[in-house]
Amino acid sequence: MTAAPDHLPVQEGIVSMHPFVVRRTARWSDCDPAGVVYAGRFPLYMLDACHLFGEHVLKPALPPGISHRAPGKGIEMEFLSPLWPGDVFDIEIHPGGAGTHTTHLLIAARRADDGRPVFIGRVSSIRVSDEDRTVTMPVPPALCAVLDDQAARSGPLPDILHKLAPATRFAKG
Numbered sequence: 001m002t003a004a005p006d007h008l009p010v011q012e013g014i015v016s017m018h019p020f021v022v023r024r025t026a027r028w029s030d031c032d033p034a035g036v037v038y039a040g041r042f043p044l045y046m047l048d049a050c051h052l053f054g055e056h057v058l059k060p061a062l063p064p065g066i067s068h069r070a071p072g073k074g075i076e077m078e079f080l081s082p083l084w085p086g087d088v089f090d091i092e093i094h095p096g097g098a099g100t101h102t103t104h105l106l107i108a109a110r111r112a113d114d115g116r117p118v119f120i121g122r123v124s125s126i127r128v129s130d131e132d133r134t135v136t137m138p139v140p141p142a143l144c145a146v147l148d149d150q151a152a153r154s155g156p157l158p159d160i161l162h163k164l165a166p167a168t169r170f171a172k173g
Contacts, residue, residue, distance in 0.1 A: 019154035022049040037083040049091040070125035077121035088112040095147040101136040
């Protein structure tokens, strides 16, 4: 058996817990025929990183019986620069607060080589009843506590995330 070369980029991996950062490599299969990453891949990159945040930050810190999973309520994104196959970029996630029924994550992606911004965004989720997914439920205090702890341990928001409006139609309630 031959060992894999160590210079091949990993497609996706966690590189920091505070702040939570996922490093990702754009793949050829993410691109259009001109070799530019499809715009539709950017929200998927963001949601994949948010999934890792849930699995590695929220889930381990929550008490039994409280789920970190909740359906999406909204996605907000601003594209700032393109990506090409082989480009490596970091997706940084910060808690963005909680409403009565919603939680929000703020996301900033930057190229790993020069720090140039790639995109910023917000993912809002809504808490619903396990028995009837059409009925909203309050955000559990334990979840708010984990998000607050993560925010405190991650330091201040990157300046670029201040470009996101503090409240949108998704971020209310």
